[in-house]
Every structure is written in C-alpha cells, then in structure tokens.
Amino acid sequence: MPDFRSYLPILEWGRTYDRAAFSNDLIAALIVTIMLVPQSLAYALLAGLPPEAGIYASIAPIILYAIFGTSCALAVGPVAVVSLLTASAIGQVTEQGTADYAFAALTLAFLSGGFLLLMGVFRLGFLANFLSHPVIAGFITASGILIATSQLKHIFGISASGHTLPEMLGALLVRLDEANGITVIIGGLAAMFLFWVRKGLKPSLRRLGAPEAVADFAAKAGPVAAVVATTVAVWVFDLNAAGVRIVGDVPQSLPPFTMPGLSGDLIRVLLVPAVLISVIGFVESVSVAQTLAAKKQQRIDPDQELIALGAANLGAAFTGGYPVTGGFSRSVVNFDAGAETPAAGAYTAVGLAIAAMALTPLVYYLPNATLAATIIVAVLSLVDLSVLKKTWMISSADFIAVATTILLTLGLGVEIGVAAGVVISVLLHLYKTSRPHVAEVGLVPSTQHFRNILRHQVVTDPALVTLRIDESLYFVNARFLEDLLTARVPVGGDVRNVVLMFSAVNDVDYSALESLEAINQRLKSLSIGFHLSEVKGPVMDRLSKSHLLHKLNGQIYLSQFEAWTSLTCDEGDSKNISKWCELPPG
Missing domain, CATH: 3.30.750.24 (STAS domain)
Known part of the structure; x- marks a missing residue:
C-alpha cells in the first residue's frame, strides 16, 4: 500500500516549523506580495485576460504548492512565457475580452494541471530531460522578444494584433500614426525608471549610505513606485480623458469558484497547447527550484514537483485563474528575502487576498502603458542571444537547434516554436546517439x-x-x-x-x-x-x-x-x- 504521506511534503517540514522560520517566511512573503501585485496584473494583460485573473491565479495555486511542493523558495503564479502561450492558444479559439475567452483559460489550466498531475503520479519527471537546455534557452529568448514586442502597442496606446514578430511589427507600423503622445511619455518614462531601478537604484542607495537591506527592498519595490506615480498622475490630470488607456474597474473580491469547460470540442483544441504549456512550465520551474535548492544544499523531488504544479494549475482552474508555474524573478526574490519553507508562499497568498479585497479600487486609473513597461523590463532579462555564439563555438548541431527554434518561434509563433523545440531536442538526441563516438x-x-x-x-x-x-x-x-x-x-x-x-x-x-x-x-x-x-x-x-x-x-x-x-x-x-x-x- 503506498505511503500517501510522501505526497504531502508539508507533513515533513511542518513538524519542525518554528518561530524563526515563521518570521523569515513572513518577511519574504511581504516583499514578494509587493512585487506580485503589479506583476500579476501585467501578466494577465499579456494573457489577454482581465487584470483580476492575474491576482486570482496567484492565490489558490500558491497555497496548493505550499502543501504539495518540495522547494522552499519557488514562488508559483503567472509568468511571462506561460502567459504568452496562453494568449496564443486561446486566441485560436475565441476573441479576447469575451466570456468564452476567460472560460477557455480555465479549461487550459485544468488540462495543464491534469497532465502534470498524471505525469507526477506515474513518476515521469525524467521526460523533461529530453528537452535540451540550448533549445529551451533559444525558445525563452525568442519568447522574450515576442512578449516585449507585443507590449509596444500599449506603450504607444494603439490597437494592434499578431502572434508572430512580422505580424506584430507590421501591425505597429500601420497604426503608428495613431499613437497617443501622453501614453508614449508615460510608458517611456515608466520603462526607463524600471530599467534604472533594476540596475542602478541599489548601487546608488548604497553609495548614499543606505543599509543593504533597505537598498535591496527599495529595488524590489520599484515597480510599485512606478504604478503609484503613474496612477496618481492619470487621476490628478484626468489623462484617461485624453486617450490614455487605463485598467478600469477590477472586482473587489476573493477568487470566485469557477468551473472549466469540459466539452469535447474545446478539450480537443486545447489539449496539445496544454501539454506544451505543461512541459515548458515544468522545465522552467524545476530549473529554478533546483538552482535555488543547491545554494542551501537542499534537494527537490521532480516527480513531486509535477504533482505540486498540477495541483496549483487545477486550483487556478477552479478559482478564476489561468495556467501557472514557478517564476524565476519572484522565486529569486523569495529566496533572497530569506524564505525558509513553502509556508512563505501561503503567507504571500494571504497578502494577495487582502490586496484583492482592499486595494483593487486603487488601480482603476493605472495606465496599461505602465503594466506594459513592467512586462518589457521583466522579459528582456530573459533574452540571451549570446547562446547562439556559445553553441556555435561548442557544437554545430546545438547551434542549428537553437537558431531554428528562435527563427520558428519568431516567424511562426510560440506554439510552433515550442513544438519545434520539443521535436528538435528529441531529434538532436537521436542524431547524437545514432553516430556514437x-x-x-x-x-x-x-x-x-x-x-x-x-x-x-x-x-x-x-x-x-x-x-x-x-x-x-x-x-x-x-x-x-x-x-x-x-x-x-x-x-x-x-x-x-x-x-x-x-x-x-x-x-x-x-x-x-x-x-x-x-x-x-x-x-x-x-x-x-x-x-x-x-x-x-x-x-x-x-x-x-x-x-x-x-x-x-x-x-x-x-x-x-x-x-x-x-x-x-x-x-x-x-x-x-x-x-x-x-x-x-x-
């Protein structure tokens, strides 16, 4: 008879949980919550969903991961690449802004969660090893470029669509003369400020004599400052009347109970995208979790991580969210802030629930351009074109795989790009082993x-x-x-x-x-x-x-x-x- 306690890591670390761990987890949760509020809104915008969907997707999934997950620092929620994949997959089913669109997002999360859960139960975490790291790096680089390009329409305040780089750039050029000058100023200033916060604020504060902890906290809270400043500016000067697009009404409530669609036609259309989202999300999540665990000489269980991520996605499906995974930036912040156990994620969920109940009216005048700037600054850190040079110097086969993945993702879209990445990884493995040394x-x-x-x-x-x-x-x-x-x-x-x-x-x-x-x-x-x-x-x-x-x-x-x-x-x-x-x- 299987020992079901092995599927509940919370029973292990919960027995030794003490006041010191509680204090460290609470501080980490506070910092991550401040970071997640604008980030969750921004990633929902990227996924083509209402802003509250980003907050909803960051509450129940985090709690479920705290129960089933094995990483002490991994912070689960919406991430840029998965949000882009979500928009691409659902955009083929229905149009953004409709009830069917949000409904399809729930179904996508449900299918993704179910697939991850089954992989975890059958101990299939090793399958992720067939995705080569160069190919994953190429896909993430191309996705970062696509994401940043897709947000330029909000920076310019124009309507544009497209799923590939040529389509996006063409749509932007056609409507560039419709750009809203005030929106461009807001988006441009927000982006420059966020770039400076990411690279220059902390060193500047340290030179002025600020303590390390204060400088670090200020750097992490930079996006919140950009949100507050631009929101106040739009409200005070009534800039929305001048054409600046704003977030508008956000429901002031806890995540609702929702039911994903289980119709055969919808499942058939979304099944393959759900599998691809699951694989990419799992690889990204486990890579982050293993990197952070190694720094504390800890270990994670990839198969249990599949179960935890599956539960998190199922939680998102039944609470108004969309597919989630472990995020790199928020996990690093969580780790650096001193998170000791997965309980830090649960405290973060409480903080986000409070924000959903009390703070959503305050983001009514938040300009979409600020959220777009937040996304652009975050995803450009994922772009690493140096992987082309590195693979060229080491392995011509790896270079061809990376270059092909990047070109297909940019030219044909993320779904074809990620599918090509999976196929190329397998073919690369077969090619190398077919000609053994x-x-x-x-x-x-x-x-x-x-x-x-x-x-x-x-x-x-x-x-x-x-x-x-x-x-x-x-x-x-x-x-x-x-x-x-x-x-x-x-x-x-x-x-x-x-x-x-x-x-x-x-x-x-x-x-x-x-x-x-x-x-x-x-x-x-x-x-x-x-x-x-x-x-x-x-x-x-x-x-x-x-x-x-x-x-x-x-x-x-x-x-x-x-x-x-x-x-x-x-x-x-x-x-x-x-x-x-x-x-x-x-």
Whole structure:
C-alpha cells in the first residue's frame, strides 16, 4: 500500500516549523506580495485576460504548492512565457475580452494541471530531460522578444494584433500614426525608471549610505513606485480623458469558484497547447527550484514537483485563474528575502487576498502603458542571444537547434516554436546517439591502459583491431557499428581478431543484439575472431539471453589487457609487440 504521506511534503517540514522560520517566511512573503501585485496584473494583460485573473491565479495555486511542493523558495503564479502561450492558444479559439475567452483559460489550466498531475503520479519527471537546455534557452529568448514586442502597442496606446514578430511589427507600423503622445511619455518614462531601478537604484542607495537591506527592498519595490506615480498622475490630470488607456474597474473580491469547460470540442483544441504549456512550465520551474535548492544544499523531488504544479494549475482552474508555474524573478526574490519553507508562499497568498479585497479600487486609473513597461523590463532579462555564439563555438548541431527554434518561434509563433523545440531536442538526441563516438585503441607503453590511436602514442598490432564504443547500443546506432566494422575490416586484409571494448556500453537492445550477431557471422565467414571485453554485468545479462554467446566466434574477456595479452602476445610473432607482453600485472 503506498505511503500517501510522501505526497504531502508539508507533513515533513511542518513538524519542525518554528518561530524563526515563521518570521523569515513572513518577511519574504511581504516583499514578494509587493512585487506580485503589479506583476500579476501585467501578466494577465499579456494573457489577454482581465487584470483580476492575474491576482486570482496567484492565490489558490500558491497555497496548493505550499502543501504539495518540495522547494522552499519557488514562488508559483503567472509568468511571462506561460502567459504568452496562453494568449496564443486561446486566441485560436475565441476573441479576447469575451466570456468564452476567460472560460477557455480555465479549461487550459485544468488540462495543464491534469497532465502534470498524471505525469507526477506515474513518476515521469525524467521526460523533461529530453528537452535540451540550448533549445529551451533559444525558445525563452525568442519568447522574450515576442512578449516585449507585443507590449509596444500599449506603450504607444494603439490597437494592434499578431502572434508572430512580422505580424506584430507590421501591425505597429500601420497604426503608428495613431499613437497617443501622453501614453508614449508615460510608458517611456515608466520603462526607463524600471530599467534604472533594476540596475542602478541599489548601487546608488548604497553609495548614499543606505543599509543593504533597505537598498535591496527599495529595488524590489520599484515597480510599485512606478504604478503609484503613474496612477496618481492619470487621476490628478484626468489623462484617461485624453486617450490614455487605463485598467478600469477590477472586482473587489476573493477568487470566485469557477468551473472549466469540459466539452469535447474545446478539450480537443486545447489539449496539445496544454501539454506544451505543461512541459515548458515544468522545465522552467524545476530549473529554478533546483538552482535555488543547491545554494542551501537542499534537494527537490521532480516527480513531486509535477504533482505540486498540477495541483496549483487545477486550483487556478477552479478559482478564476489561468495556467501557472514557478517564476524565476519572484522565486529569486523569495529566496533572497530569506524564505525558509513553502509556508512563505501561503503567507504571500494571504497578502494577495487582502490586496484583492482592499486595494483593487486603487488601480482603476493605472495606465496599461505602465503594466506594459513592467512586462518589457521583466522579459528582456530573459533574452540571451549570446547562446547562439556559445553553441556555435561548442557544437554545430546545438547551434542549428537553437537558431531554428528562435527563427520558428519568431516567424511562426510560440506554439510552433515550442513544438519545434520539443521535436528538435528529441531529434538532436537521436542524431547524437545514432553516430556514437567509436575510437580505435592501442596499448599505452609500460601500462595496461588503452587509448585512442589518433590522440596518443600507443602500441598496435596490424592483426588486431580494438574498438572502444562510447555509447549504449540500440536500434538508432546499431547499423552504424556494422557499417564502421565493414569499412575497417575489409575482405582479404591482415586482421585476424576484432575486439569490441564495452567499458562505456550500459545497455544493448534487441536491434543491437541482431547487429552484433550479423557482425559475428560476417567475421566468422572471413575467419576472423570476434571478441568482447570489459562487458558490464547488466549488459552481460542481456547478452546471455540471446543467441550471441552460443555462436560467438571468439571470447569475452574481463579486461582489455587480458584480451591484448591473449590475442597479441600468445598469437603474435612481432618482437616489437612481444616486449610489451612481459609487463607485470596490475
């Protein structure tokens, strides 16, 4: 019978929760709450949803993550990339601003939560490893560019649409003459202020003698200052009458109980986007959680994180939200503020609930341009085009994967971009393993070690070919090994024995076994011995279940030096080689 307590990490850390942890969590929650209020409103705007949806999506999900999550610092809620994916997915179903749009967002969160929960229950967290980090970096970079571009319409105060970079830029250029000058000033000043806050406020305050804690808090509260200043300016000067678009009425209430749509047509349209959102959200969340956990010598459980994120998304689906995941910026703030346990997230949810009840009337005059500036400043930190240079220098295959992901995301949209990223990651893995590194090795003089004949001065015997295979053998690369040996051991040559060094082979599947049998049969027909060395136990177990061992035209040696001694020293007649056969063992 399964131990259900393992699915509730709160029972573990809750037993040792003390006053010191409570104090640290409460301070961290205060700082994160101040940061989350404008950020939640901004990301809801990015997702094409009413501003209150961002706050709703930041309350119940955080509480549920605190119960099921394993990270002490991860802060769950709306994030830029997931918000963009949400807008892209739902935009294909219905138009923004309609009841059906919000309804579809609930369904998307429900499907995403259900998929994550199932992956967690079946312990499938390892599947995220098939997404290569360069591809993820390329997708996030392209998404950051798309997000920043999509918010320029709010900076200019014009109406524009589009899901790709060419569409967005074209729509902006067509309507640029309709830009509202006051809106441009508000958005431009807000963006410049936020950039300065992010980079220059803290050093400036430190130079003026402010304590580290005060300077740090002021830097994190910068977006709140921008919100307050621009809201007051719009209210005092009645700038909305001059065409400045504002947030307007935001319901003054706690998250409502909502029901996602479960119609077959809606589920069919949103299922694939939900899966893609889940995968990207999980990879981003786990990457952040593992990075922060390592700093405190803690660990997280990726499979339990799937369950926690699944529960968080289901919570969003039933409380008026939309898909959520762990955010990088707010998690780092939570960590730096001293969060000790996931309880900090629960306290943040309480703070956001108070804000939803008491502060929403204060954002009536908040200009959309300020929220857009908040998003632009936040997402531009995600843009890292240097990944192109780094991958170009290290791996041409990785460079092609990153460049393709970026171009497809910018040119065809985020859904095609993320789908391409998944496909490219899998193809990249298959390509690399389909052409495993195979080195012909020889004996390092005066040792029992064997190294690549192209990199080291080694002793070789023309009658003996030893190949070290640096990859597990399976259906993708089995034929590659056959072709390699056919080219290396031609008919009528001097080779009398071939040894495959299996020290790096961790697994052999049925297709590879068939290839090994074919190699054995060919070499036997040429009167050439076929041998294996340094075969690992699990691989030997697999070989013993096949016909290979019974038909093997040679032997299996415990070590490569034993194979060398047996096949070269006992059978060879070269004086140049025989002198290395007198080495003492070990």
